[in-house]
Amino acid sequence: MIHYTAIGKVMGGLLMLLAVLMVPSILFSWYYDSRDLMPLAHSGLISGGFGALLFFSFKREDNLIRKREGYLIVALSWLFMSVFGMLPYLFSGTISYLPDAIFETVSGLTTTGATILEDIESMPVGVLTWRSMTQWIGGLGIIVLTVAIFPLLGIGGIELFVAESPGPTSDKLHPRIRETAKRLWFVYVGLTVLVMILYRIGGMDLFDAVNHGLTTMATGGFSTKNASMAHFDIPFIHYVAIIFMFLAGTNFTLIYLGLKGKFNRVWASDEFRAYFTTVLFFILVLTGPIYYFSGTSFEQAFRDSAFQIISLITTTGYVTADYTAYSDEMVIIFFMLLFAGASAGSTSGGIKFIRHLTFVKNSLLEFKRMVHPRAVVPLKINGERVTGKVITHIMNFLLIYLAIFVIGSMVMSFAGYDMLTSFGSVATSLGNVGPAVALVGPMDNFAFFSPFAKLFLCFLMLLGRLELFTILVLFSPYFWRAN
Template structure:
C-alpha cells in the first residue's frame, strides 16, 4: 500500500505539471507557433496519461506519510518535473540539445536564473512564457501546490513541505497544512499581480510584464530580452524590481502575520531585521564606491541597491557589468553570494537565519571564555532557541561548503579556471545564477562541457531542496528502515 500511494502521488504531480503547462500551450495557439503547439501537446499528453489513472483509482485509503518517505519522493519529483519540463525546449526546433534543455528546465524550477541560450529573443514566445512559468511555480514550490490538493488523494502533506525546505525554522501558520499552502499561494499571487501592474505602468507590454513578474517574485533572474532589464533603461523599472526582489527574499509566513495585524511578530523577527541590515550595509558600501564611477549619488544608489538585492535574494539579474566596478564593490557582491535570502522565502542560498544563528553562537563562545561557568543561549525572535539548532546549522554549512568545494574541483578539472569554477559552484549550489568570471553578469553556462552541465543541474536541485533532502538518500541508515 505504501508503494502504491508513493507512485500515486508521483503521477498525480504530473497532472499538476500538465495544468501548469496549459497556459503556455494556449500561448502557442494564440501566437500560431505550430512547433510549440505540438511540443506542449505531446508533453501534456504524456503527463496526463500517467496522472489520470491515479485520480480514478479505487484505492483511496488515507496513509500516514512520514518525513522519511517525503525525502525520497520530493527528490524524485524535482528530477521528474525537470525532465518533463525539458521536453518543450528540446522539441522547439531551435537546436537546443537535451542536455541544455534539461539545464534550462532545472534552472527554471530551481529558480537559478542561469542559461545556455545566447539569443533568447529568437525563441518562440510561448517557450519564453514556459521558461518564466517554471521559475514562478518553482519559486513557491511544486510541492506546496501539490500539498494544497493532497486531500484528493487522502494524504497529509506537511511531511512533503518539511522535506522540500528542511531549514532551521519550519512551522504551520494555520492548523491545516492545505490551508497554509493556499494562503501562501494567495500571498505569492498577490505580489505577482501587483508587480505585473507596476511593470505595465513602467512601459512594458503585457507579455514582458507578466513574464518578468513571474521571474522576479520567484527570485529567478532570466528575462525575455537578451539584455535583461538593461533593455528598458528605466529607473522606475529598476526601482520596483529592487523592491520586489527584496520582498521575494522575505519569509512568506511574515506576510500572513502582517495581514492578520500581528505587526509585533514581524517587527521582532530576528532574521528579517538581519536581512534588512545586511542589504543596507552592503548597498551603502557599494554606492559609496560607485559615486566616482557614475558621477551622481542617485545613479550610484540605483545600481548598488539593484545589484545588492539581486544577489542577496539570489535572483541573479544584472543591469550592468559589475565586473568593471571597483574592487571593493565586487568583493561585497562576492560576499553576498554566501548569504542568500530568508528561510521560507523563494530565495536560495545558505539563508540569513543560519548566519544569524552562528553569529549569535560566536558571541556566546566569546562570553563563555570570559565567564566559563555562564549559561548562554541563542535567542531568535525574542525567544530562546534550541541548542540542537546550532548543531544543525553548523552541519548544514559544512555540507554546503563541501558541495561547493567538490563541484569546484570537478569543474576546474574540466578546464575552467579555478576562480570561475568556484563562482559557478557557489552560483548553482545557492541558486544565485550569476557570479564572476565565466559565470559573470551574462550568467551564460553554454560554454561548459555537457557533463558539467548535468552536474550543475543536479546540484541546483539539491541546492533548491537545501541539500539534506537529497544527501540523506546516500546514507545507508536511510534505506534500512524505509
C-alpha cells in the same frame, strides 16, 4: 518498508498538475500565433496522460506517506518535473541538445536563472512563457503547492511539507499544514499579479510584464531579453523590481502578518531585521564606489547598487549593470553575496540569514561561555531559546555547504575550467543565484560548459534548492534500512 505505491500516486498527481500549469504558455502561444503551440500541447498531453496513468493505477488506501516517503517524493518530484518540464524545449526544437534542455529546466525549477541560451529574444513566446513558469512553479516550492491541492485528491501532505522545507524555522500561520500552504500561496499569487500590473504600468508590454512578474516573485531571474532588466532603461520598472525582489526574499509568513497589519511582529523578527539592515548597509556602502567607477548620475548609481545587491542576496539574478566591470574589491564583495541568501520561508535560495544569524550569535556567546564556564548562556532568536539540536543542525549545514563548495570547485577545475570560473559556477549553482564572476558573470551564459559540467551543476542546483539534507539523506545507508 518504503511504500512505493504511495510515491507513484503522488508522482502521478504532480505530473497532472504540471500539465495544467502548461496551459498559460499554450494560451500565450495561441494568442501570439506562435510556432510552438503544438509542441506545448503535446508536452501537456504527455505529462498529463502519464501522470493520470500513474495516479489511477494505485488505490486510495495506498496513500500512506511517512517521513521516508516524504523525502523520496520531494526528491523524485523535482526529478520528474525536470524530465517532463524539458519536453517543450525538445519538441519545439528550441533546445534540441538533451544536456542543454535538462540544464535550462533544472535552472528554471530551482529558480537559479543560469541559462545556456545565447539569443533569448529569438525564442518563441510560448516556450519563453513556459521557461518563466518553471521558475514560478519552483519559487515557493512544488510540494508547498501540492500540500494545498492534494487533499482534494485524497493525499495527505504534512510529510511532504516537512521534507520540502527543511530549514531551521517552523513558523505557522495556521495549525493545519494545508491551511498554511494555502495562505502562503494566496500571498504568492497576489504579489505576482500585483507586480505584473506595475510592470505593465511602467511600460512593459503584456508578454514581458507577465514573464517578468513570474520570475521576480520566484526570485528566479529568467528574462525575455538578452540584456535582462538592463533592456528596460526605465527607473520605475527597476524600482518595482527592487521592491518586489526584496519582498520575495522576505519570509512569507511575515508578509502575511504585515498584510494583516501586525507590523510589530514583522519587526520583532531577528532574521528580518538582519536581512533589512544588511541590504541597507551594502547599498549605502557601494553606491559611492559605483558612482565613481561608472560615471553615471548619483541616482542611477544608487539604483544600480540597490538592484544588484538585492538581486544577488535574494538569489534572483536579474542584472541592470555589469558588476564585474567595477574594481576587484567590489567584485569580491559581490562574490561574497552569492553565499548570503535571504530569509527562510521565502522563495530565495542560498544559505539564508537565519543560519548566518544563529552562527554569529552562537560564536559571540561562546566567548562569554569561555569567560564564565559555569554559567548557562542560552542562544535566543526572536526571544525564544534555540535548542542544541537546531544549533547542531545549522553548524552541520554550514560545514557541509562549505565542503560541497570546495569539492564542487575542485571537480569543475579538474573538468578543465579556470579557478575563478569554477568558484563562480559552483557558488551560483549551489546558491541558486544565476550570475557570478569570471566566465559566468552577469553578461555571460553557461552554454560553453561541457555536458558533464552542465549535469554536475544541475545536481548542485537541486542540492542547494532542497537545502542539502533532503537530497543527501538519500545517499545514507540508514535511509534504506528496513524499520
